[in-house]
Amino acid sequence: MTTASIKETTNIGVSKPRVDVREKVTGAAIFTDDIQFGAGLLYARVKRSPYPHAIIKRIDTSKAKALPGVKVVVTGEDFPHRTGLYLKDRYIFARDRVRFVGEPVAGVAAISEEIAQKATDLIEVEYEVLPGVHDPVYGASPEAPLLHPDLGNYEVPNFIFPVPNTNISNHFKVRKGDVDAAWSQCAAIVEHTFRVPHVQHVPIEPHVAIAQVDGEGNITLWASSQSPFAQRNLIAKSLNMPESKIRVIAPLIGGGFGSKAGITMEAIPVAIAMKAKGHPVKFRLTREEEFFTNFVRQGLVAKIKVGCDKDGRLLAIQNEMYWDGGGYTDYGVNITRAGGYSGSGPFDCPNVKVDSMCVYTNHPVGGAYRGFGMSEVHTGIVQAMHMLSEKIGMDFAEFLKLNVVQEGDKILTGMTMHKTGIKECIDKVTQAVNWGIKEPPSAPNKRRGKGLAVMWKAPAMPPNAGSSALVKLNEDASVTVLIGGQEIGQGSFTAMAQIAAESLGVPFESVKVKGPIDTQYSPYEWQTVASRLTWSMGNAVRNAALDARKKIIDMVAEAWGEKPEDLDIKDGYVISYKTEESISLKDIVVYGIPKPDYSGWVGGPIVGSGNFMPTYVTGLDKETGQGERAVVHYTTGAQAVDLEVDLDTGQITILKAASAFDVGKAINPDLVKSQIEGGFVQGMSSAIFEEMKLVNGVMQNPSFVDYRIATTADIPKVIEAYIVEAPQDDGPWGARGVGEHPMVPTIACLANAIYDATGVRVSNPPLSAEKIYLALLDAGVVK
Amino acid sequence: MSFHRIILTVNGSTEQVDVPGNMTLLQMLREKLALTGTKNGCAAGECGACTVLMNGEPVNSCMVLAAECDGAEIVTVEGLAQDGQLDIVQQTIIDEGGVQCGFCTPGMLISARALLNRNPSPTEAEIREALVGNLCRCTGYARIISAVKAAAEATQ
Structure with missing residues (x-):
């Protein structure tokens, strides 16, 4: 069921208080950089390109490696697989050439941020500077230098249309009717060229990610992330590993606005941590890096x-x-x-x-x-x-x-x-x-x-971006909603608590929705983007809550010898419209209900599951x-x-x-x-x-x-x-x-x-x- | 690297800390005292996320060296509530809906508290001025300004 019946509700269309607000005003809320990792923590810094377009002729990391306190130095040589959310056109570290100022060329991990920075300064990179493209209209013209000669070979989904041997990585066309024939019919025509500059997201929390790789090669990544599942998938692809060996944990986000979607800097600490097994490796962007080394608005x-x-x-x-x-x-x-x-x-x-x-x-x-x-x-x-x-x-x-x-x-x-x-x-x-x-x-x-x-x-x-949810009942009749979508400030956890409370028939206050999102325990969610959570994840949570509701009602119906349709859940109680009996959800949702005369039990711990995916997009x-x-x-x-x-x-x-x-x-x-x-x-x-x-x-x-x-x-x-x-x-x-x-x-x-x-x-x-x-x-x- | 032994009061407790000479108050609070409520947004004194009270005055803790804090009295966001009872401005920012992602909130609350301490009934212009160094990208500020107004009114 995805279309909810419109009926009178006590939790929907009501301005319930945010479920995450008290911890945010007391300072107790945990953001990624607040997690303590202890003495084994290493700090990563990145050597970046100073040129907008250049061939990398030579990289010499020997002085950086020799600096006391430096544990790892990596370059593009170490990571040969391309990655990318849609078009796979980038490496974790540049390999043959650099294409923007700030592009990562090498990475360092050291026992302090200062030493790591000093080590990146000691890395020598020799470039051959190439002419650049600094205007998209020029870039699309045949005169412009070709920035990605291999564009025609990049892996890409079938709804993106690169034009090989040009700088056009997607040409999307709409042809409806015939505009050329229509101009002569027009009584008024306006023609104008508009220019919108690049802007930056500027979340107040800069990007931060910590990666740790264990002795078996299992990767754990803590990241300020709108997309823990997409990141798991993209890291798996770029390292040629199964998703099951990677765990992404995403605490609350201090603002993202899209900048923490897909993958950008998060792959860097992962790549470095693979060479420093056991050590957590923290990488945080400075505010300066935040401005131009990460995603920008085009x-x-x-x-x-x-x-x-x-x-x-x-x-x-x-x-x-x-x-x-x-x-x-x-x-x-x-x-x-x-x-x-x-x-x-x-x-x-x-x-x-x-x-x-x-x-x-x-x-x-x-x-x-x-x-x-x-x-x-x-x-x-x-x-x-x-x-x-x-x-x-x-x-x-x-x-x-x-x-x-x-x-x-x-x-x-x-x-x-x-x-x-x-x-x-x-x-x-x-x-x-x-x-x-x-x-x-x-x-x-x-x-x-x-x-x-x-x-x-x-x-x-993508046409089939999916959501899933679990609704778990606890001994005290509180309800835990497990989701993979993020609380990014928009109030998603609160909205999901309202949807679960209404669907299940329990008080809003009894529903707990908490982070961090953890790909090991949280159900799948494509990404927290596209203004899609209330609609898509909301449907999944509703379906999961309805599933839990059905299990509870079926259990009570069996115990009472009644028909499920005569029962309802209201305010945390199962009630019978027929006999007017009622029973609290407390205890029964975990321990079940005893049959008369010690003749056994009905039920068991209640967990509801639900998902949602649009199936109609063409x-x-x-x-x-x-x-x-x-x-x-x-x-x-x-x-x-x-x-x-x-x-x-x-x-x-x-x-x-x-x-x-x-x-x-x-x-x-x-x-x-x-x-x-x-x-x-x-x-x-x-x-x-x-x-x-x-x-x-x-x-x-x-x-x-x-x-x-x-x-x-x-x-x-x-x-x-x-x-x-x-x-x-x-x-x-x-x-x-x-x-x-x-x-x-x-x-x-x-x-x-x-x-x-x-x-x-x-x-x-x-x-x-x-x-x-x-x-x-x-x-x-x-x- | 020189180390300094300092003794200071943080949220009413006396703390003795050994700090390197280049450590900021922000780093000391977060890394030595595990008071991670105070946030690092720019490390350049430009965003206000790290605002704390130092001897009653709001400061960007990223711009203060920890070694300078010997003998100082520091209040962070963790020190606003008393015995689980929220400060009035913590309560009004909840009531007015002035919190979204929550990353600027600690600094915002400290700046608001500092304002109300020195001026218990500020005008809207005074509130705007007092919070101008605290950047927020989510809320659009209006509800935060309302929260400070409401806190002032509730205290009258």
């Missing part, structure tokens, strides 16, 4: 052309996207795919042409970042729609409501859109900011404006991007802001921000609102402050001082969050995910508002005060 150049008829109805969308994938695109290829199959934005349009190209460059490696390409895609497509609405002379909210995707529409890939509340989202946020009413600014040197944006996003994952045609159902569902939403622009400084002040998302069903409304608020601020931060300044592949601003993120001083006076609920047919109680979505529309929303305020379009983030002021100067708005 840059994007999007060449967009959109057109509509005289009534404002969309006729054609063309979106040509060049993703700046970086030196390796093992994860980036699938971001490009997701960007492609959602590349029209949430609009109904008869003619759509999308080319989404993942391009190798000599920049940091792109990976998952909250939104998985959607912030970048929406930055362009939603601004283009705003420009088009103005050109045809329509209010933008009306234009959006005329054109947004609705139930029954054939979307760009041919899939039939399910029920969605996007129009209701638009209504909620436009009402919140008094849309359509021009309000005066607070001072003569300010201009006031309002902005609006819509979004959609589907979970981007492939998409390589040339047309058409297929029956490419994704499981789309979560949609809208955002609006009311802001002021200071003409003297270019600085913006957001007076009010309002967001609404269709979450299907909010299992815990307060946690949903928390995601929406926090996501808005992260989106706002990326929109107005953030940019990895790359000069010839070297990041110029790898610190919190030079790469500024939003602080308490920057947030809007008012942040409002609205929940819309158009139920998901296969979600628990109709739920679908919302973790990533709140930051997706924000760049476009702010850019549209700045235009509304000043009449000047600053289309490329960051929408910094400096950039806005210079644009106002250019346009003659200020002198």
Whole structure:
């Protein structure tokens, strides 16, 4: 059973307190770096490439090896197998050449972090520097140097389409209708190129991982990880070992936002620990390394052309996207795919042409970042729609409501859109900011404006990404829920406790969901990504709880000589509707129930199991991007802001921000609102402050001082969050995910508002005060 | 490497510790005293995750050498609750939903406590200013600011 019956509940749609909160406010919560390993602990550091593109001519590790306190030095020679989440294009340590600044070239383990660092400084590497690729449009051209000559031989799943002998590691296409024939029918056309810079996730907890290899070669890895199971699988593949010899333990995560998904630095301590058996080897990134050596959000150049008829109805969308994938695109290829199959934005349009190209460059490696390409895609497509609405002379909210995707529409890939509340989202946020009413600014040197944006996003994952769960009852009738999905701050453990309590019929307070996730004991979960846990893992937990419930009821029915259908579990008691008898779950769920007159026992310790995997996702045609159902569902939403622009400084002040998302069903409304608020601020931060300044592949601003993120001083006076609920047919109680979505529309929303305020379009983030002021100067708005 | 023997008070207990000259207060708390509630987010005094009270003032413990702490009185997040009773700002940050991943929370709570100690009824602008050095990537800050307001009101 995956479709929950909608009935009155006491645990669903209720803002229960977080199950992990007390330990987090007392300091008792254990994060990866808090685990104590004792005197045998070694510390790892990494020798990194200083060049964006170079051949490795020679590595001399002899001086490093001779340094007292150094235990192990490894290089790419020691690890010959390629790895990668989708496209297997990278080594743990570079072997023949380096392709980005910061790429690991050698690793050291020593008795202290200082000695390990000193040893890496003693490693001599001789390079032959090669010309680099620092722009994805150039990288996709035939003139660019080839960064991966072996691209055609890399292992890749059948839904990724590398173009051998180019730098394009995935070319995803959509061909719906005929855009070329449609342009002549259009009453208005807008063409614009949008550029989105690289940004960084910036979790406050830097990446950290500790590996230990025992005498039998069994590997244990403790990691701040969104993906313990995927990491186990990827490490097994890259070391050519069975998964069963590897155990990944993932405690609470201090923020991930995608950066701790897939695998990046976690393989390094594993590789080193294999040469230092018995010793735990800890590797933690410095904040500086955190900025450019790990996954980044890819840059994007999007060449967009959109057109509509005289009534404002969309006729054609063309979106040509060049993703700046970086030196390796093992994860980036699938971001490009997701960007492609959602590349029209949430609009109904008869003619759509999308080319989404993942391009190798000599920049940091792109990976998952909250939104998985959607912030970048929406930055362009939603601004283009705003420009088009103005050109045809329509209010933008009306234009959006005329054109947004609705139930029954054939979307760009041919899939039939399910029920969605996007129009209701638009209504909620436009009402919140008094849309359509021009309000005066607070001072003569300010201009006031309002902005609006819509979004959609589907979970981007393999078609058969699965979840599983166990529900275990204890002597005191408490319930332990075992899952493989992570608590990353979003509140997943709390939502799972609510789902288990409701499905089983026990009080919320009696349900325990705790980390760490441990691949040896926790049931399988693909990854904590894609806003998929509430929906996918929620289904698995519900199924496991229903399985446990059935076992309990069957046991009591047998003991009482009643029919199971006459029994129910309420508030921790099994009750009979027929005899009105009841019995506490206490003791019976472990010890069973005695038969009369010492004639034996019924039952035994209760454990329920459940799983969930979407079985209906189909492939998409390589040339047309058409297929029956490419994704499981789309979560949609809208955002609006009311802001002021200071003409003297270019600085913006957001007076009010309002967001609404269709979450299907909010299992815990307060946690949903928390995601929406926090996501808005992260989106706002990326929109107005953030940019990895790359000069010839070297990041110029790898610190919190030079790469500024939003602080308490920057947030809007008012942040409002609205929940819309158009139920998901296969979600628990109709739920679908919302973790990533709140930051997706924000760049476009702010850019549209700045235009509304000043009449000047600053289309490329960051929408910094400096950039806005210079644009106002250019346009003659200020002198 | 020179070692220093220091005696200090941490969360009300007297501690004697031998620390190398280059060890920070943050490292000493985490590695010598097993007080891992205080977090390392940047080791450069830029993120506030390692904030502790030193003689009543909030400091980035990654920027203070342990050897400087001889005779000091240190309060970490573990020292906020008394006999299992949460500090009011710990309670209000729970009530207002100001915790997500929880990694910035210890430093945030210490900065909030320091503010309320010196100014029991801060304005919103004063709260924002007091927390400006504590970075949070999850919550968007609004609920944390509300929590400090609520703590101040509850103490009136």
